[in-house]
Amino acid sequence: MALIVQKYGGTSVGNIERIQNVANKVAQFVDQGHQLVVVLSAMSGETNRLMAMANEIQTRPSKRELDVMLTTGEQVTIALLSMALQEKGYPAISYTGWQVPIRTDDSYTKARISEIDGDKIRYQLAEGKVVVVAGFQGISFEGDITTLGRGGSDTTAVALAAALNADECQIYTDVDGVYTTDPRVVPEAKRLDKITYDEMLELASLGAKVLQIRSVEFASKYNVPLRVLSSMQDGGGTLITSEEHFKDNEMEQPLISGIAFSRDEAKLMMLGVPDKPGVAYKIIGPISDANIDIDMIIQNQGVDGTTDFTFTVSRLDAPAALEMLQSSANKLGAREVLSDDTIVKISMVGVGMKSHAGIASTVFKTLADNNINIQMIGTTEIKISVVIEERYLETAVKALHQAFDLDK
Numbered sequence: 001m002a003l004i005v006q007k008y009g010g011t012s013v014g015n016i017e018r019i020q021n022v023a024n025k026v027a028q029f030v031d032q033g034h035q036l037v038v039v040l041s042a043m044s045g046e047t048n049r050l051m052a053m054a055n056e057i058q059t060r061p062s063k064r065e066l067d068v069m070l071t072t073g074e075q076v077t078i079a080l081l082s083m084a085l086q087e088k089g090y091p092a093i094s095y096t097g098w099q100v101p102i103r104t105d106d107s108y109t110k111a112r113i114s115e116i117d118g119d120k121i122r123y124q125l126a127e128g129k130v131v132v133v134a135g136f137q138g139i140s141f142e143g144d145i146t147t148l149g150r151g152g153s154d155t156t157a158v159a160l161a162a163a164l165n166a167d168e169c170q171i172y173t174d175v176d177g178v179y180t181t182d183p184r185v186v187p188e189a190k191r192l193d194k195i196t197y198d199e200m201l202e203l204a205s206l207g208a209k210v211l212q213i214r215s216v217e218f219a220s221k222y223n224v225p226l227r228v229l230s231s232m233q234d235g236g237g238t239l240i241t242s243e244e245h246f247k248d249n250e251m252e253q254p255l256i257s258g259i260a261f262s263r264d265e266a267k268l269m270m271l272g273v274p275d276k277p278g279v280a281y282k283i284i285g286p287i288s289d290a291n292i293d294i295d296m297i298i299q300n301q302g303v304d305g306t307t308d309f310t311f312t313v314s315r316l317d318a319p320a321a322l323e324m325l326q327s328s329a330n331k332l333g334a335r336e337v338l339s340d341d342t343i344v345k346i347s348m349v350g351v352g353m354k355s356h357a358g359i360a361s362t363v364f365k366t367l368a369d370n371n372i373n374i375q376m377i378g379t380t381e382i383k384i385s386v387v388i389e390e391r392y393l394e395t396a397v398k399a400l401h402q403a404f405d406l407d408k
Contacts, residue, residue, distance in 0.1 A: 002035045002167040006193065007135060007157035011174045012046035012231035013077045019254035022231065023084035024170075026130060028338070030090055037164065039082060039135040039157040042073025043264075048401040063108035067137075067147045067383035071096065073297065082132050093129040095120070097145075104138035104146045108184045111138060112147035113155065116163035133160065151212030158215045169219065169226050170237075171211065176230035177238035178203070178210050180258040180406040185397050188407035192257060198258050199349050200226075200240045206260035206347040216240065231362065243351065255359055256354040258315050259397055261376065263390065265295075265345050266318035267375070268311055268325055272335025274358035277306040282332060283309055286324045289357050292317045296345070296378045296387065306335070309374065315341050344393045348383040360384055366403040372396055 006026070013019050029036055050069055054061040083090035100120060104111035121131050135153025138146050148155050154171055161169035177191040178200065195203075197220035204213045210228055212334075219240065220228040228239035245351035274280055284294060295312045313321045322339050330336045355361055363384055367374060372395065376387035388396055401407060 001035065003035045003164060004029060004170060005037045005157050005161040005164065005166045005169045007041065007153055007170070008041065008231055009153065009174070010041045010046070010174045012172055013040055013042075013081070014044040018231075019077065019080050020084055021079060022066070023088060023090075023134070023174075025231070026055060026081075027088055027090055030130060035131045037121060037125070037166070038081065038130060038132045039073060039153055039160065039161055040075060040077040040132065040151040041135050042070075043270075046073040046076075050310060066142060067108050067111075067145050070147055071134065071137040071145055074136055076226055078132045078134050082130075085132075085312070090130055092132055093124055094132040094134075095210055096134045098139035099400055100133060100138075102138035102159070102172070104140055104148070106140040106142060106144060106145075109139070109147055110149040111304040113138060113159050114141070114147070116159055118163045119307060123383070128226055138361070146408075147244060148214075151215070152217035154212040158218040158222075158226065161224045162218065166224070169224050170227050171215075171226065173210065173228060174230065174232065174233035175210060175228070176235045177228050178240070178258070180257070181397055181401055182261070184259075185394055186401045188232065189401065190407065193236065194239045194241065195257055196243050196351055198243075198382055199351060202347070202349040202380070203258050203260045205263060206345070206349070206383075206385070206403055210278060211240075214314060218282050230353070254350045254353040255356050256406065257352070258349050258402075259302050259346065259400055259406070260349060261346045261393060262343055263393070264314050264316070265312050265343050265387065266315045266321075266339060266341040267343050267387065268313065268318065268321055269338040269340075270304045270309045270325060270329055270332075270334045271338065272337075273309055273329075273332055274334075275301060275305055279307070279332065280309065283325070283328055284311070286328060287321050290320065290324065292321050295386065296376050298376055312343070314344070342390045344390045345385055345387050345389050346400070347383055348404070349383050351382050353382050353384070361399065362403055367396060370399050 008022050082094040083093040103115045104113050124131050135156040140146050158169050179189040181189045184187040200216050204211050226240040227237050297311045300308045326337050372392045374386045378385040
């Protein structure tokens with residue numbers, strides 16, 4: 001018998017028929033003798049519907065009141081699933097985030113979990129019940145309802161698995177696992193049986209939409225085995241775990257585990273900046289202070305005592321960052337400020353990079369053979385990222401996928 005935490009997303013509980021389907025899946029695990037804690041999102045589209053109503057009432061909706069309202073979506077699904085299980089003869093009980101309770105800080109709309117009291121859940125499990133918990137929500141130490149931000153149900157599930165010392169946390173989505181790249185771009189992409197926390201963190205941060213980054217961080221920190229599965233079809237999914245759970249031959253076979261890409265990129269350039277100590281901070285500081293995340297950075301040294309400074313931000317943040325950059329350019333005496341939002345970032349991720357040389361040269365040669373120019377390069381121990389023109393995205397991903405034999 002195992003203690004399993006399962007999470008089902010909005011599409012998995014999008015209507016009564018799908019909620020009944022989830023109840024059937026849960027029942028199968030109970031019949032096998034497992035203890036089940038089930039975390040649910042709101043029905044697909046429900047959060048957007050509630051947000052639209054709030055925006056009709058208030059130009060800038062109160063974040064505290066938003067959290068009070070948005071948490072009602074999950075209350076509906078947990079009650080319906082509990083009813084469905086009870087109707088099938090399986091004892092079940094639903095809890096909201098504040099009934100558990102899941103304690104968070106008071107950062108409304110993007111709260112972080114501080115602690116979880118699992119005693120109530122343990123008691124109900126011991127009584128033979130399936131415990132159904134609302135994802136995405138908690139309660140602050142002051143007693144206010146909070147939400148964890150978009151995708152927060154994944155984090156709820158992993159945090160509960162850690163607090164309850166569960167044997168596995170299973171995330172059910174509309175895909176059947178983690179793929180070598182997006183199958184919509186490369187139909188030959190393969191589902192991975194297993195991947196490390198570090199690789200999944202990189203893929204999630206670089207554009208892969210399968211899991212929320214915070215949930216993977218939580219799983220890695222507390223060593224929670226995490227599995228991604230489809231709620232619509234049977235299969236083993238993809239297990240996300242530590243390197244220690246891989247056999248030596250498994251770790252050494254793939255050089256690259258996956259290719260992620262992000263279209264949400266813009267490049268900003270300040271040209272002809274006086275090359276003096278502290279200039280990088282004067283350029284980046286105001287942008288960071290505005291809570292704009294800066295990704296890749298390149299600084300070139302000129303021969304005339306000036307330097308060119310280039311960095312990337314999300315396209316959404318680009319207009320505000322460009323305005324601040326132009327203001328800084330005037331103060332620093334820079335020659336010119338340029339921007340480009342027709343770029344994409346492609347990243348090759350794999351722990352095999354730690355022990356294999358020549359991966360970067362394979363990337364560069366593959367792109368060169370396809371007449372694709374590299375504008376920026378960034379690396380870590382298990383990642384190589386390149387910035388290229390957006391129009392070459394599909395060509396580049398397909399070529400790199402084939403170059404590293406990911407289709408095999």
